[in-house]
Amino acid sequence: MKSKSLQLLCIGTSPWKFLLLAIILAFSNAVPAHADDHEETPAAEEEAGPVDDYLELLEAQGEYAPAYDFFTTSMLWTVIAAALVFLMHLGFATLESGLCQKKNTVNILFKNVFIISIGVLTYAFFGFNTHYPGDFNGWFSWGGMIGDLNADGGSTWGYGGLGLAMTGFGDFIFQAMFAATGATIVSGAVAERVKLSAFMIFAVLFVGVAYPVAGSWHWGGGVLADIGFKDFAGSTVVHAFGGFGALACVMVLGPRRGKYTENGIKPIPAHNFPLAAIGVFLLMFGWYGFNGGSVLSAEPGALGLVFTTTTLAACAGALGAMFTSWFALKKPDLSMALNGILAGLVGITANADVVSVGSAILIGLIAGIIVVFAITFFDKSKIDDPVGAISVHGVCGIWGTLAVAIFADGFDFMVQLKGALLVSIFAFVFAYIVFTVLKAIMGVRVSEEEEDRGLDITEHGQEAYTN
Template identity: 55%
Template sequence: MSQELFVVNNVWMMVSIFLVFIMHLGFATLESGLVRSKNTVNILFKNSMIPPIGLLTYALWGFSLMYPGEAFAGGFFGFSGFGISLPEGGETSAYNEGYTFWTDFLFQGMFAATAATIVSGAVAERVKLGTYIIFSIIFVGACYPIVGMWKWGGGFLDTLETPFYDFAGSTLVHSVGGWGALAGIILLGPRIGKYVGGKTKPIPGHSMPLATIGVFILWLGWFGFNGGSVLSADPGAVSRVLVMTSLAAAAGALGAFFVSYSLFKSSDLTMVLNGILAGLVGITAGADQMSVVDSAVIGLVAGALVVLGVLLFDKLKIDDPVGALSVHLICGIWGTLAVGLFGELAGVDQLISQLTGIGVVGAFSFVFAFAVWFALKSISGIRVSETEEIDGLDMHEHKMHAYPDINAPANEVTRLENSTVEDKKKMPANVAN
């Protein structure tokens, strides 16, 4: 490889790192928009902690768990030692036929943090902050790199007669986060007032502009998430992946709109936003293998599934404030299956391998997450008190508000509601109103 091509490949990989990094802002913005204003600081704090946790745990041991080299134990587990160290040839060597060791570490580390970010929104508005942080350290530091190694680190899923295929992580990132979220939701229970008298009560988020901005930031970031997974700046391969990624996102929006409108007779913005994300998650497993029609069909089905998934989880009284389970778990599974149904790898053998990977990764991730959540629940509890939940986590967990003028403490709100007109005339305008 020429020095010029090496530099170009490495630069594209670094640009992809920047794009994947900005996805954390997208998640933070989306999730904060879909929760109530009294929990905004809490959701932003959690999303601000995940990249540091992901990068540090990945540097200390996660990278060595995911890429153990020869230190395998039957293809199921491996560990090459604590910390990260330069390969032979030094820091500018063509470590992976086109980019440096440091570039590879940072790209993979950005992926690691995403799994815990998915959990953040699903358990929002009632989980203890400290408990969530501890769970994230364990989940990102152990569960994600172990299952990632099974495919991307040369583990047993990569050595099947027909290897399991997951181009950029529909299963290994998105459904892993989804399984972790499902375990947490089951043990946490629903938010107060969500399911009353056998009926589901909508608890809308406080800012649709924030949620919309978050989704478009995520769509932008996905160009690095999928485009960087080509692992080079190959013009044909990268261009194809970016086109298929965008077509699936577009079809996901339409699929969600058509299904939600036919069911609710309204143009539901949140369903369309989650439809875009559903299409992105769905195409992630096979973005390098699909045609234009394949990508559109995968996105269209994903958009429909995300709406049906929201209804299914509500029927089961599984309270997911942001729709993370429908987007990342259901559509992660669908996208992984789609590799065996569409595109260049379609066939019975590939479909069986895809089902194997989905089943093994899902079982391990759910059991691992459930065990961690259960242990934390037994030791210190995982849910805030009823008073804290009603007042909002911002006031109790952080002693601050995202919007100080409108997020007064609950007792202050009650006092204002009971005030007479004459009382309010004596108050500053921004308080009285």
Template identity: 50%
Template sequence: MKKKVGSIILAGSFLSTTTFAAPVTPESVQLSVDTMWIMIAAILVFFMHAGFAMVESGFTRAKNSLNILMKNILTISLGSILYFLVGYGIMFGNSNGFFGTSGFALQGVDDIGFFVFQAVFAATCATIISGAVAERMKLSSYLLLTILMTGAIYPVVGHWIWGGGWISELGFVDFAGSTVVHLTGAVGAFIAVLFLGARIGKYNGKSVNAIPGHNIPLGALGVFILWFGWFGFNGGSSLAADPSLIPIVISTTLLSASGGVVASALYSRIRFKKIDPSITLNGALGGLVGITAGTANVSLFGAIIIGLIAGVILVEGIRFIDVVLRVDDPVGAIAVHGVCGIWGTLAVGLFDTANGAVYGGGFELLGVQAIGVGAVILWTSAAVGASVFVLKSAGGIRVEREEELAGLDYAEHGSNAYEFKESLTSSSSKQTDNVNGDLVERLNQLGSSMKKPKARKSI
């Protein structure tokens, strides 16, 4: 057999001629390297969805873990298909200033690699909502909202800023998506939570109860995965293997995230007398979101400053949303992606080394950045608000009280992520498999009644 294979290979080598091979040119080599870099970056961004799944499940209660996992894997799957069919065309098709009108189902599109990279971005925007609505939203309603986000709402924002739309013509700068991806997802999450309401036991009168997550180490693993994937998120946005640009982007990404960790840890120590682990983990994500808009436009020192400020405003943002606005976001996604997304976008107007106010460029760029942020908030609020209103009116978006108390794992999927030991029950004869609600309700009441001096959240 080996002799036959060897003979075939040898014969093929004699038959092969340069006539059948494409000529190798510097341009073709550069194209190959660029394409390979974009594909590697797309794979890194895809892997971020594992990070989101770990963070969201770790920082929520055990009885909802399977539901979190299902939402995340269905988001990337549905999002990719919807973005292929409709979203890409709206985002990058021929522009009329507000949305694209060609390229649906990639008709006439040659750069498939660019589509792949943008598709995983679209799913990232949608999955931000998953954590904010965790533990009480119907899976069907969430999936319908995901379809609308990836198929229309997010692509319109993307077209305005990255597809040649009206905001981009103003000179708006968002290199990798502090506004396009993160702010859009956060605003969608905020509006959805307003319609959805808080979890049972979160607010009792004027008191705010902390509902602890069940597995902080799992959430920490998710944060590290997200940080790792973010090097592709930002680095791949160069859209070319540029040896002068990519090292800068990777460096500013690293330094800003590090600044976010240090600032959130120290500030939580000052604010709460102890370094809060969940807030510190969120600090990394806040620093990453904050640098995403200007990662290619700021200095290394500027990146550290952006991260440090992001870490501080993250802590106050979580408290403001939770305590003052009384908006129940179990994983702090609105603060991480929304508050830090706004800061990161505006920070470009200050720290852009070419046109930023700190470098003598005046406040014109800062004004343009503010206009872009305001426009995206208005559009996303209106579009998501109308969508959720219709969904709520049509059949409701929230699970029943009994289902929420028992946990969405069993209510939505008929199973549990973990086996609860019967020794935790008052009667040793009871099994959790029958899910009559006793044990899980007691666990829920235990978590919701644990009051702490300060409300703690995470991504």
């Protein structure tokens, strides 16, 4: 006979089932035992199924069996984190469209739909296995399409062990959500004047080819990993990569019409600040998956630290940008405050797992101050970036990477600088060459008439607002 505890496990946890079990047990104690009570009934054998399956599953873990619940929790956290990173693409879409003119809203939203879609697919086709090529020369190894990433059994520790407490498919889907971010950063910087077809071609190459190659240098065990470069969740490998790619594209593309005049800079106001604010808060919410998921497990100490440092840096970044812009611009500027949150988040992304709470506040505060001066500098240099993406992701990405060596022990400043420069220069050169070639072949900018009328009508034949 099975024990009463196993009977309880098989029956489940619904209240009526407990009541039924109590009645059965009461009658079983009252009725005299018979010889055939020791024989298993077919129903009992069926009830044994889930328990036996679970025991077999535990046995399959081998030496890791005592930590199987941790593995399950970690895998669950990984896919939740992937979903949070996916939500960041909605944040980018609403932030970019809110900070631009309403006549270009449909165009911006369309680009963001394309980026996440093509990003995930190209990452499956060749990005993932290029990003993580295994044993390679440290610089480049082209990978093919993903196969059965559950080939090790799917429910075992065989994929990555304790340090990578997830299945192969869990690893893929989490990393896939990162892949499209680089092109999304570029999308905001080139908004309101880029030709849709040219941008789509660029996005495929930037996300599908350039990002996995640069990522392999660090996370794939390449040259940056060999020299001890530290970038926890991608201040350089994701954000500076996208920021300096955006800088190259903006330089080839040129500013929006009427932005820079003989009389100075003419502001082009955001059309919907509530939408922009929603975008930033969605991005901050998603960043808990971005940084928290990069722990690569549900290890309690690391997860709690990363969530805390991420939050503190974001809040400090907001305050740094608020008061810096208030002092420099004589008015408290909402767009600067929103970008301050993002600057703090980008700054902490490289080091969230190794710095103290005090250091996290300083990193975020400095990032918030830096972003105000960076946005002002690029504007005065006639580098037209409608959303401040180059400053937030590029400049603050470099800052966050260097902050690893400044605020945490055991890291070399020059190694951090070399790594940041290598990835940033690669992204800039790749984007500049691709965008220049596209400009020569098909053009990368819409006509003056199309720009004045708005890309929603000229590119899509649709309007975001009916009045």
